[in-house]
Amino acid sequence: MGYGDIAPFGATKCKTPALDRMASEGMKLTSFYAAPVCSASRAQIQTGCYAPRVSMPGVLGPASPVGLNPAEHTIAKLLKAQGYATICIGKWHLGDQPEFFPMHYGFDHYYGLPYSNDMQHPRADTGEKVVPLMRDNKVVELMSDAEEDRLSRIYTEEAVKFIQANRDHPFYLYLAHNAVHFPIHPGPAFQGHSGHGRYYDWVEESDWSAGRVLDTLRELHLETNTLVIFTSDNGPWLVKKADAGSAGPLRGGKGSTWEGGLRESTLAWWPGHIPAGRVSDAVAGEIDLLPTYVMLA
Numbered sequence: 001m002g003y004g005d006i007a008p009f010g011a012t013k014c015k016t017p018a019l020d021r022m023a024s025e026g027m028k029l030t031s032f033y034a035a036p037v038c039s040a041s042r043a044q045i046q047t048g049c050y051a052p053r054v055s056m057p058g059v060l061g062p063a064s065p066v067g068l069n070p071a072e073h074t075i076a077k078l079l080k081a082q083g084y085a086t087i088c089i090g091k092w093h094l095g096d097q098p099e100f101f102p103m104h105y106g107f108d109h110y111y112g113l114p115y116s117n118d119m120q121h122p123r124a125d126t127g128e129k130v131v132p133l134m135r136d137n138k139v140v141e142l143m144s145d146a147e148e149d150r151l152s153r154i155y156t157e158e159a160v161k162f163i164q165a166n167r168d169h170p171f172y173l174y175l176a177h178n179a180v181h182f183p184i185h186p187g188p189a190f191q192g193h194s195g196h197g198r199y200y201d202w203v204e205e206s207d208w209s210a211g212r213v214l215d216t217l218r219e220l221h222l223e224t225n226t227l228v229i230f231t232s233d234n235g236p237w238l239v240k241k242a243d244a245g246s247a248g249p250l251r252g253g254k255g256s257t258w259e260g261g262l263r264e265s266t267l268a269w270w271p272g273h274i275p276a277g278r279v280s281d282a283v284a285g286e287i288d289l290l291p292t293y294v295m296l297a
Contacts, residue, residue, distance in 0.1 A: 001180050002236035002260065004248025005203055009265040011246070013196035014203045018211025019267060022230060026269035027278040033285035034234055036254060036261035038116065039093050041233035041286060042176070046074045046094065046105065048290030060093060062119050067095015068105070075290045076106030076172060082297045085166045089158050090151075090176035091116065101137050107174075111135050111158050117148055117178040117185070148185040151178050152202070156209040160216050167220045170297070175213065176233075179206045184243045199243050214269070224272040227296065229289065231266040 003009055007016045008023035009030075035041040039060045040051035046068065047054050054072055076086040087109045088102040095101075096114035103110055113131050120129035123142060130142040143150075159175050179185075179202045186193070186201035190208070194200035210230055217223045236245035238253035252258030266284075268274055 001203065001206075001232035001265070002245035002247045002253065003250050003263055003265050004246040005180075005200075005236070006207070006265050008267065010248050011203075013246075014194045014200040014207075016204065016207040018207045018214060019230065022210065022214060022228070022267050022269045023277075025271060025276050026228075026267055026274050027280055029266040029268060029284055030279060030281045031283045032231060032264050032266035033262050033283070034232065034264050035286070036234050036257055038091075038181075038233050042091075042093055043068055044286040045174075045233075045289055046076075047072050048075075048287050050287065056094070060095060060115065062096055062115055062121055064095065065097070067097060067100030070099060070104040072105070073290075074105045075293055076102075076174070078106070078290070078294045079170075079172045079297050080106045080108070083170060084297065085162075085169065085171040086174075087158075087162050087172075088112065088174045088176070089155050089162070090174075091178045091181070092176070098137065101134075103137060109136055109162075112155065112176070113143075113151075113178060116181055117151070118182055120145065145183065145185075148178070148183070149187050149191075151185065152205045152209055153187050156212050159209075159213055163213070163216050163220065163222070167222060172293070173213075175209075177206060177209065179203075179209075180245065182237055182240045182243050197242055199245060203245070224270075226270065227273070227293075228269045229266065230269075231286075232264045235261040235263070 006019050037059050043051045043054050043056035080086050086107045088107045090112040093115045132139040133141040133143050184198045186205050190201045190205040193204050217226050234254045235247050236253040238244050247260030250260035252260035
């Protein structure tokens, strides 16, 4: 998702009412940095370390013999040690061999795809190209390309159920949508919704998902005790043209170390703690999440 892909950061090709409200009730972080590709970026989120420091400088493919070292300190491990319930929902992309599954890194549960939704491989029986949907350590479904339009909805449903089930004690939810990674698969309710193509349809579904999470927190009266961060793992995949987003005023995109590849539209929301309607241009990034969360916990 590009720096210019949501309305609080200047997007004009889609409507993002949930994120508009999140920005108005929270803070826009206008100089928040990621890595230019997905596995590296996700390693930084989990460990609070620059990706090369934890030997994750690039992108892992299916059946890669390497993954994030399970001995690394991660957000989930450190919060779990303080009594938090933890779950990873969505795209993992830090290793798809059993020793690298999310539950080795402090997550009580996992539900999602172990890598990007474009990394399909043929089924042994039919040859149809599929990606594996996992629950905890087991594959529960082989998902075809046509079925990927369910992803955002089922991830969101899983996130809401987790929040509801853990309303009475501390929890850490890492919700990592495959949206808006190519191939683009907005759900049926959002197809044609934006009027500007299927990419922005999927942005609007991502906004809907964020809204469901925030609404659930409000309904359960958890909003003043829950910090929520919205961000992306890297900038827009510009070579995909109409199926790519926009870096807004920034140069470059995914795979580039220009600002468009690294600088992410980021929102922080915590009513009663983060002043509403604020904008911060202080330099921050993925590596700051782990120490922030652990300090607050």
